[in-house]
Amino acid sequence: MITITINDREIKLEKPVSVLEAARSAGIKIPTLCYHEQLERYGGCRLCLVEVEKMPRLQTACTLMVADGMVVRTETEQIADVRRGILEFLLINHPLDCPYCDKAGECDLQDLVEKYGPGKGRFKEKKRKVPESLQDPVIVRNMDRCIMCTRCVRMCEGLQGASAIAVINRGGHSHIEPFSSGRFDCEYCGNCVSVCPVGAIMSRLHRHSYRPWQVKEQYETVCPYCGVGCTVVTQVRDDVIKRVIPKLGSTVNNGMLCSRGRFGYEFVGSKDRLSVPLIRKNGALAEATWEEAITLVAKKLGNIKSTYGSDAVAGMASPRCTNEDNYVLQKFLRVAVGTNNVDTTARTGFAGAQSFIENIFGQGATANIISGLANSDTVMVIGGDPTTVNPILGLQIRACARRGGQVMTVGEFEGLRIFSPTKLLPRQFTETFLLEGIVTALREKKGLSGANAPLEGKIKSINVTAADVAAKSGVSEKQLAAYVDLLAAATTFSIVIGKETVQSIGGSYKLLLLAAITYLANGRVYLLSEKANEQGALDMGCAPDMLPGYRPVAYPEFTKKYGAVWHAELSEKPGLNLFEMIEAAEKGTLRAMYVMGENPVCNIPNSGRVEKAFKNLDFLIVQDIFLTETAKLADVVLPALGWGEKDGTFTNMERRIQRVKKSVQREGMEDWKIVAEIAKNMGYRMDYTKAEEVFHEIAKVSPLYRDLSYEDIEKGENIYPYKGEPLRDVKEDIQIDTSAVSAAAGKLYLKVERPLFHSGTMSTHAASLMNIYPHAVARIGAGRAKMLSLTEGDVVTVRSKAGALSLFIAIEKAGDDLSVTISNNFESKGAFRLADYTLDQVTKAPCIDAVEISIEKVTA
Amino acid sequence: MFSSAAKQEIEDIRTKYPNARAALLPTIYVAQREFGWLSSEAYDAVADLLNVPKATVRGVATFYAMYKQKPMGRHLIQLCTNVSCMILGAERLVDFLKITYGVEPGGVSPDGRFSLVIMECIGACGTAPAMLVNDDFHDNLTEKKLQEILEKYT
Ligand code: SF4
Numbered sequence A: 001m002i003t004i005t006i007n008d009r010e011i012k013l014e015k016p017v018s019v020l021e022a023a024r025s026a027g028i029k030i031p032t033l034c035y036h037e038q039l040e041r042y043g044g045c046r047l048c049l050v051e052v053e054k055m056p057r058l059q060t061a062c063t064l065m066v067a068d069g070m071v072v073r074t075e076t077e078q079i080a081d082v083r084r085g086i087l088e089f090l091l092i093n094h095p096l097d098c099p100y101c102d103k104a105g106e107c108d109l110q111d112l113v114e115k116y117g118p119g120k121g122r123f124k125e126k127k128r129k130v131p132e133s134l135q136d137p138v139i140v141r142n143m144d145r146c147i148m149c150t151r152c153v154r155m156c157e158g159l160q161g162a163s164a165i166a167v168i169n170r171g172g173h174s175h176i177e178p179f180s181s182g183r184f185d186c187e188y189c190g191n192c193v194s195v196c197p198v199g200a201i202m203s204r205l206h207r208h209s210y211r212p213w214q215v216k217e218q219y220e221t222v223c224p225y226c227g228v229g230c231t232v233v234t235q236v237r238d239d240v241i242k243r244v245i246p247k248l249g250s251t252v253n254n255g256m257l258c259s260r261g262r263f264g265y266e267f268v269g270s271k272d273r274l275s276v277p278l279i280r281k282n283g284a285l286a287e288a289t290w291e292e293a294i295t296l297v298a299k300k301l302g303n304i305k306s307t308y309g310s311d312a313v314a315g316m317a318s319p320r321c322t323n324e325d326n327y328v329l330q331k332f333l334r335v336a337v338g339t340n341n342v343d344t345t346a347r348t349g350f351a352g353a354q355s356f357i358e359n360i361f362g363q364g365a366t367a368n369i370i371s372g373l374a375n376s377d378t379v380m381v382i383g384g385d386p387t388t389v390n391p392i393l394g395l396q397i398r399a400c401a402r403r404g405g406q407v408m409t410v411g412e413f414e415g416l417r418i419f420s421p422t423k424l425l426p427r428q429f430t431e432t433f434l435l436e437g438i439v440t441a442l443r444e445k446k447g448l449s450g451a452n453a454p455l456e457g458k459i460k461s462i463n464v465t466a467a468d469v470a471a472k473s474g475v476s477e478k479q480l481a482a483y484v485d486l487l488a489a490a491t492t493f494s495i496v497i498g499k500e501t502v503q504s505i506g507g508s509y510k511l512l513l514l515a516a517i518t519y520l521a522n523g524r525v526y527l528l529s530e531k532a533n534e535q536g537a538l539d540m541g542c543a544p545d546m547l548p549g550y551r552p553v554a555y556p557e558f559t560k561k562y563g564a565v566w567h568a569e570l571s572e573k574p575g576l577n578l579f580e581m582i583e584a585a586e587k588g589t590l591r592a593m594y595v596m597g598e599n600p601v602c603n604i605p606n607s608g609r610v611e612k613a614f615k616n617l618d619f620l621i622v623q624d625i626f627l628t629e630t631a632k633l634a635d636v637v638l639p640a641l642g643w644g645e646k647d648g649t650f651t652n653m654e655r656r657i658q659r660v661k662k663s664v665q666r667e668g669m670e671d672w673k674i675v676a677e678i679a680k681n682m683g684y685r686m687d688y689t690k691a692e693e694v695f696h697e698i699a700k701v702s703p704l705y706r707d708l709s710y711e712d713i714e715k716g717e718n719i720y721p722y723k724g725e726p727l728r729d730v731k732e733d734i735q736i737d738t739s740a741v742s743a744a745a746g747k748l749y750l751k752v753e754r755p756l757f758h759s760g761t762m763s764t765h766a767a768s769l770m771n772i773y774p775h776a777v778a779r780i781g782a783g784r785a786k787m788l789s790l791t792e793g794d795v796v797t798v799r800s801k802a803g804a805l806s807l808f809i810a811i812e813k814a815g816d817d818l819s820v821t822i823s824n825n826f827e828s829k830g831a832f833r834l835a836d837y838t839l840d841q842v843t844k845a846p847c848i849d850a851v852e853i854s855i856e857k858v859t860a
Numbered sequence B: 001m002f003s004s005a006a007k008q009e010i011e012d013i014r015t016k017y018p019n020a021r022a023a024l025l026p027t028i029y030v031a032q033r034e035f036g037w038l039s040s041e042a043y044d045a046v047a048d049l050l051n052v053p054k055a056t057v058r059g060v061a062t063f064y065a066m067y068k069q070k071p072m073g074r075h076l077i078q079l080c081t082n083v084s085c086m087i088l089g090a091e092r093l094v095d096f097l098k099i100t101y102g103v104e105p106g107g108v109s110p111d112g113r114f115s116l117v118i119m120e121c122i123g124a125c126g127t128a129p130a131m132l133v134n135d136d137f138h139d140n141l142t143e144k145k146l147q148e149i150l151e152k153y154t
């Protein structure tokens, strides 16, 4: 116990903290500027100076640690003088353009000068002038307002890990630069914006559009983009989201956001939003009333059901919709239609990988706390750049490296480059040999414990020598041994697996090998999750073989039980999965589809095939917030309320259930509400009046969400296993698909880019993200570009067996010469147009890593 | 890109320091010598080789006055115009350089031969006016002497 005295008050402290923290804990205010609770201490602004007995000079409270018996004073004549002086100096060059500055009202400098500063400065010299810079897409810089506290630099380097900015020059000429000099330098997370105490770095999105004090309401909700599920606060004025900011202390992202989360909200009020139902009349979509649309859908589905049977209808749920929406859709299909034909795009990777890993380690094995990565001593990354797919999770990996942990990758991930000195770069299509080699060597080093017999059985059968690995993959014996040594030395090990691994040929075998490494190194698995509610959609039973809470439809005891709650008889026949739906549509056995909040024509590989299959349907219903590629094919388009306009819950990749809140009022219906209306028209009543009632029912039927309420969630009782133990711990016999391919010399292969600035196609409706990444490009390594005599900005046709795209070329200095990288975010320009696939027999994920392509310059 | 000799030199430097950041100053010095000045390519080369972010490299380099942030002439004239030198005619020398070689303070002569940097006292007040040309020291300057000296630097 440490006792100190501040302003004659005795303060007792458990652990040593700074004088500033001690004072604040006792409610004593000390002004600060360069101090920020998230950042490393700096002691640069001197505003926090205090008097300490027996110390000759004033001390900076933010850096001085308490010592037993210390006597501190924070409000003396001398201190007041010094503060006045410091503030006067800070204003020498400050433009004092508060009336025009967007920071006014929440500016630390303004507040401090008002409270402690001199009324007037004595300096008559000309002020330094730096023009406002609009060079960066989402950030506006006014460097003449900068007070050199370096909070932004400490944020960018220390927490964000981008190191995109630094103090340039010296003394009065100093300023902060350069933000955007290269593609990966500035990640446009805007976290520097959060910590800048003045108006020197600000968001361009709300430039001159409102004042902080005009914010009337704000809501704590969840980011709509990826599976991390960051807490965001929406600030609203006149039913428009004016700004999205993070919240200090929030569990998942503690005051940090990525570019999508902070700047990607403009889709909410986009002028492209659908607002009236559309019905196809004489070949074209025409506006209709809700009543027309709903009766038409109910009638058509009813007809198809009675003519061709319930299984001629299928539905697609959405990883972007809330749990409540997804629950109601699957219930509608199972009850009102009578089929188990329901699935989501989680099927393209996440779902299969998760059930594969959890079959080995038990349910919930992939539900791990994201911040645990920073506390691991070793993190292995494979199959995707976490800093772009799940950026805030990526930060935890960077934090691990910064704390002295080992970050080791298989493959090159730009966002981890300066953080992971240890990486293995196997030749194309030889990753499996490499992983087999790692498993073999690691088993020899660590031995088997006998804990998991089915997995050990598999591990024992793997025998690949380091020499073999070297010959096949090009990874030397020495490199391999060093890598395995690190794995063997790990005490808290985590492995992060991205979609590229799952979506590769032999993906399930690779997953087995990665599970083996995890097991041998005694670690945990994290599966990257691209969309906000992928996990929730699965939990809600949006899968052809599982009822909510992962109860198999094939077991009568479950179908009976759920049927009793839903007052219906349920089918015990597992339905069609995503890919089977497409096949069935091609064959004509599937007649109608209900697509909610999903754009399968873009988001399922081999888009051309999907498009054709959808055209073959008798009746297509698309419910969305935009007229997507899929919606354009529909017979009926139903406009839904989107994120920011409705209440509900999302379940993130940690399996944390979080409340999504309505921030703005918009006319229309939530997805669940529309579905319920249609059900009612088909003779099945679903009388929910609000999302919370849907959740009550979920909590009643799903053993996973048992007895949970919105209040529990708000209180933080929201992490898996929610109440009690995980459901089951079966170690089934492990099936794997060992398909393999080998690289053909000279061939070019398609690689799918998973960019930081986009997510699905939704982000292409956010103007600011479009400013950063405006159109689809084909990225190609500098070497290959030279060979093909291509230069930046050339227009090319990229062709595969499945299709062709016309794209601009972007040349990557560090890119490899074997692949062309294309994102799947721009409608009709997505990589999936080219991606012919085979399915992994076990995970049912499409394998799209061996798509051969050719590239050809288009001459104007 | 660095020449392989320069790369080797930097690797040797690197071994003398506990981490890459600590090796920045001497490495930037090598880059400046190799590239002539600290161009964007020079910063890239240092950042890539040491695996230190480019912004950090630039932040460090711009703190110091002796690194060259813009292209320089083949020879660098550092002429003092502080009090003693000024009293003894340094300002005239500045004019002379402008007229004779077309080089202004902070600039480069049109033929790329000289760069001129004005210094604040180089510690030669007793024999002022004084200057440095590259690493060579010259004092007691007059216009005539200045020209004689500079003619040796082609
Ligand atoms: S936006 Fe993010 S990456 Fe860019 S300078 Fe600011 S903190 Fe760094």
Ligand code: SF4
Residues within 6 Å of the ligand: A145, A146, A147, A148, A149, A150, A151, A152, A153, A176, A195, A196, A197, A198, A200, A201
């Ligand atoms: S830009 Fe803002 S945060 Fe950065 S040093 Fe200047 S005042 Fe501080």
Ligand code: SF4
Residues within 6 Å of the ligand: A223, A224, A225, A226, A227, A228, A229, A230, A253, A257, A258, A259, A260, A261, A262, A390, A391, A392, A393
């Ligand atoms: S990391 Fe994911 S959840 Fe968090 S702000 Fe970014 S996109 Fe949103």
Ligand code: FES
Residues within 6 Å of the ligand: A031, A032, A033, A034, A035, A042, A043, A044, A045, A046, A047, A048, A049, A060, A061, A062, A063
């Ligand atoms: S807050 Fe302590 S020195 Fe700036």
Ligand code: FES
Residues within 6 Å of the ligand: B080, B081, B082, B083, B084, B085, B086, B120, B121, B122, B123, B124, B125, B128, B129, B130
């Ligand atoms: S004033 Fe010129 S050398 Fe001192």
